[in-house]
Amino acid sequence: AQTVTQSQPEMSVQEAETVTLSCTYDTSESDYYLFWYKQPPSRQMILVIRQEAYKQQNATENRFSVNFQKAAKSFSLKISDSQLGDAAMYFCAYRSRIGAQKLVFGQGTRLTINP
Amino acid sequence: EADIYQTPRYLVIGTGKKITLECSQTMGHDKMYWYQQDPGMELHLIHYSYGVNSTEKGDLSSESTVSRIRTEHFPLTLESARPSHTSQYLCASSESGEMNTEAFFGQGTRLTVV
Numbered sequence: 001a002q003t004v005t006q007s008q009p010e011m012s013v014q015e016a017e018t019v020t021l022s023c024t025y026d027t028s029e030s031d032y033y034l035f036w037y038k039q040p041p042s043r044q045m046i047l048v049i050r051q052e053a054y055k056q057q058n059a060t061e062n063r064f065s066v067n068f069q070k071a072a073k074s075f076s077l078k079i080s081d082s083q084l085g086d087a088a089m090y091f092c093a094y095r096s097r098i099g100a101q102k103l104v105f106g107q108g109t110r111l112t113i114n115p
Numbered sequence: 116e117a118d119i120y121q122t123p124r125y126l127v128i129g130t131g132k133k134i135t136l137e138c139s140q141t142m143g144h145d146k147m148y149w150y151q152q153d154p155g156m157e158l159h160l161i162h163y164s165y166g167v168n169s170t171e172k173g174d175l176s177s178e179s180t181v182s183r184i185r186t187e188h189f190p191l192t193l194e195s196a197r198p199s200h201t202s203q204y205l206c207a208s209s210e211s212g213e214m215n216t217e218a219f220f221g222q223g224t225r226l227t228v229v
Contacts, residue, residue, distance in 0.1 A: 001174070035217065045205065045220035089155065102173070103148065103207070103218050107157040 002027045004094050006106035013082045014114050020067075021077045021109045023092030031097040034068065036077045039089040039108075048090070051075065053097075079111075087113045118142050121206050121221035128196055128228055136191045136224045138206035145211040147189040148218065151175060152203045164189055165211070196228045 003026045013019035025034070036048040051059045051068050058066050063083075067076045079086055092106040119140040128134055140147065145166045150158040150173075160173030164183040178200070179193050189208075193200055203225045209218040 037220075044222050045207075047217040050217065091158065101146070101209075102160055102163060103209075104160070104174075105150075105158040108155070110155065 002029070002032075002094050002096070002104050004092050004104050004106035006092055006109050008109045009107070010110045010112070012112040012114055013079075015082055015084060017082055018078060018080045019082055019111065021079075021090050021092075021111070023075045023077070023106055025073050025075065025092070025094050025106075027073070027094065029096055033095045033097060034066075034075045035093040035095065035103075036064070036066070036075075037091045037093055037105075038086075039091065040085075041088070045091070049077065082113050084113050084115065087111060119206065119208055119219050119221045121204075121224050123224060124222060125225050126227070128226070130195075130197055130228055132196050134193050134196055134226070136204055136206075136226070138189045138191070138221055139187050140189075140208040140219070141187060142208060142219065143186065144208035144219075145186065146209045147183065148207040148209075149173070149179075149181060149189070149191050150205040150207065151177065152205055152223075154203070158205060162191065196226075198228045201226060201228050 005024050032053045034051045038048045039045045049061045063080045065078045089108045091108045094104045122137045147164045149162040152158045159175035161177040162181040164170045203223050205223045206221040207218045210216040
């Protein structure tokens with residue numbers, strides 16, 4: 001079974017600074033998808049960014065980018081120019097490309113933005 | 116905002132009561148999921164469905180049951196609520212197939228059993 005590990009329960013960053021959230025995963029599959037989801041306080045979980053395992057190029061969405069290291073099974077999220085609205089729980093998630101395609105989540109990282 | 120809705124948002128209920136948490140989506144998604152999440156903690160998959168009349172248990176054992184009679188509706192039922200069932204329950208849906216499609220989440224139901 002696939003597992004996802006986020007080793008940073010909490011992180012904080014100054015507004016306008018850059019922060020990196022870590023994620024590692026374990027799988028025997030070669031083709032899969034990785035995601036970062038954001039869960040603001042009392043609000044819906046929303047997708048931040050996704051990465052296809054077969055793509056070598058790291059995904060980027062505006063201020064959000066990932067560092068995908070397939071051999072190391074590492075998938076970190078970098079947030080540039082942090083804003084107060086970025087404060088939330090961030091979850092790393094794994095999904096197989098075939099079969100059940102269940103979404104497996106990590107433990108989450110609570111990100112605080114200091115003004 | 117995603118077109119997936121959960122009701123109620125908050126529920127406080129006594130031990131032994133039967134409850135049903137509602138989840139509906141208007142996106143025509145075949146796959147639907149129920150996750151259990153304790154405050155500030157990871158999400159655990161408790162049920163999922165590939166489509167109508169198809170449901171399976173997730174990775175975390177749960178005393179709840181689900182049904183999928185209609186594509187858009189995926190309710191979760193607890194026959195006899197206990198304090199150990201106190202948690203947040205998140206419903207999600209996604210398209211089928213091998214496409215890299217995201218899962219959309221409802222706002223969650225925060226259940227407290229007293």
